[in-house]
Amino acid sequence: MILCGNPHAGYLARKAEIDAAVRRVFESGRYILGEEVSSFEREFADYLRIPHAIALGNGTDALYLALRACGIGAGDEVITVSHTATATAAAIVLSGATPVFVDIEPHYFTLDAEQLPAALTTKTKAILPVHLYGQAADMKPILDFAHEHDLRVIEDCAQSAGGEYGEARLSTLGDIGCFSFYPTKNLGAYGDGGMAVTRDSGLAEQLRCLRQYGWDESGSSREAGVNSRLDELQAAILRIGLSYLDVDNAQREVLASRYDRDLENTGLLLPVRRLTSRHVFHLYAVRHLRRDALLGHLREHGVRALVHYSVPVHLQPPYTGYASQTGTLPETERVAREVLSLPMYPQLSAVDQERVIDTIKAFGKESHD
Numbered sequence: 001m002i003l004c005g006n007p008h009a010g011y012l013a014r015k016a017e018i019d020a021a022v023r024r025v026f027e028s029g030r031y032i033l034g035e036e037v038s039s040f041e042r043e044f045a046d047y048l049r050i051p052h053a054i055a056l057g058n059g060t061d062a063l064y065l066a067l068r069a070c071g072i073g074a075g076d077e078v079i080t081v082s083h084t085a086t087a088t089a090a091a092i093v094l095s096g097a098t099p100v101f102v103d104i105e106p107h108y109f110t111l112d113a114e115q116l117p118a119a120l121t122t123k124t125k126a127i128l129p130v131h132l133y134g135q136a137a138d139m140k141p142i143l144d145f146a147h148e149h150d151l152r153v154i155e156d157c158a159q160s161a162g163g164e165y166g167e168a169r170l171s172t173l174g175d176i177g178c179f180s181f182y183p184t185k186n187l188g189a190y191g192d193g194g195m196a197v198t199r200d201s202g203l204a205e206q207l208r209c210l211r212q213y214g215w216d217e218s219g220s221s222r223e224a225g226v227n228s229r230l231d232e233l234q235a236a237i238l239r240i241g242l243s244y245l246d247v248d249n250a251q252r253e254v255l256a257s258r259y260d261r262d263l264e265n266t267g268l269l270l271p272v273r274r275l276t277s278r279h280v281f282h283l284y285a286v287r288h289l290r291r292d293a294l295l296g297h298l299r300e301h302g303v304r305a306l307v308h309y310s311v312p313v314h315l316q317p318p319y320t321g322y323a324s325q326t327g328t329l330p331e332t333e334r335v336a337r338e339v340l341s342l343p344m345y346p347q348l349s350a351v352d353q354e355r356v357i358d359t360i361k362a363f364g365k366e367s368h369d
C-alpha cells in the first residue's frame, strides 16, 4: 500500500541520528523544557528569521494560546476559513471567542480576502488565515484589512513549515505564527508538538507564561494558564528534522512537479501555485468531479489517497451554530466534494509515484470509455 504521508519512512531515512538523539535525552536526566527545547526554539527562530519561538504541546494549543496571549476570548469574533483542519476552529472556540467562517479562493484553497468586509463586525478582533496544504494565504490584502480595522493576525502554519510569501517566511507576517509538529507535517515529531513564534516580546512573554500554569518567575500563577510544554525527546528529534526541512521541502517540490507534468489532461484539477509564494506541498491536493469513484479506484490498486477535508468545519455538529455571514460557503462546500490528496512525502520513491500516476491515468481511460 502506498501511503499518503509516511513518517515511518522519515524515521528509517534518519534512524541513526534519531536513535542517538533519543539516547542522549534519556541519558541527560532532563525530560521537559530543558536544553533540547531551548536549543530547538533558538534554531527554529533563526530559521524563520524571527526573534521569539515558544515550544508548546501541539498545534491546537499554539493557536489557542496565541489567541489568549492577544487577549481574545468571550464576546470576541475571529474570522477564519471552514476548509481547514477542525483544530483551527476548535482553538477559537476553546479561547471563548466565536469563529466567523468565510469562503476560500477555490484555486488556492485559502482565505478569500474579498470576503472580509462582509464578515467584519464591531466584535471582530482577529483574522486567522490558514496556509493550507503548504500554500500561503494571500497575506497582503489580509494584513492591509487587519491594519485598517485594528485586528490581530494569527497565522495557522501547521501545514506550511518553510513556506514563503514574497521574501518572508510564513509565520513572520502576522502577530503570531502557529505550528504543529504532528508526525505527518512537513516538520514532524514522533509524538505531539507545537510552536508559536512572534516578533513581539510582550506576546512572547505571555505565551511562555501561559504554557506553564500561568506562572511568573517565582512559580506563582499570574494567569489561569495551561500545561502545554514540548518534551525534550520531541525537541531533540525535531532539531534533526529542522536541519533537513529545506531538503525535504525541495524534494516535495520535485514530486509535485512530476505530478504536475504527468497528470495533465487526466480530468484532475491540479494545484495552482500562488506566484508570489513558495508552496511547500504538505499535501498535493487535486480536485476531481468524480472524486469518490477515483478514491475507490486508487484504494483498489494499493494507493491510499486521502480526503482532506470531506466535511467543511461549519457543517460539523459542534460548529453549525457559528453560521457564516451567509450560512453557506459555496466554494468551500464544492471543494469538499471534489478534493483529494495524493501520496506526498519526501521518501516517496519514483517507482511508487509512477504507480500512483499510472493508476490515475487508467481511471481516466476507464471513465472515458
Ligand SMILES: *Cc1c(COP(=O)(O)O)cnc(C)c1O
Binding pocket: 058, 059, 060, 061, 084, 085, 087, 088, 130, 156, 158, 159, 179, 180, 181, 182, 192, 193, 194
Ligand atoms: C495539524 C493542524 C492543526 C493542529 O495541530 P495539532 O498539533 O494536531 O494540534 C491545526 N491547523 C491545521 C491547518 C493543521 O493541519
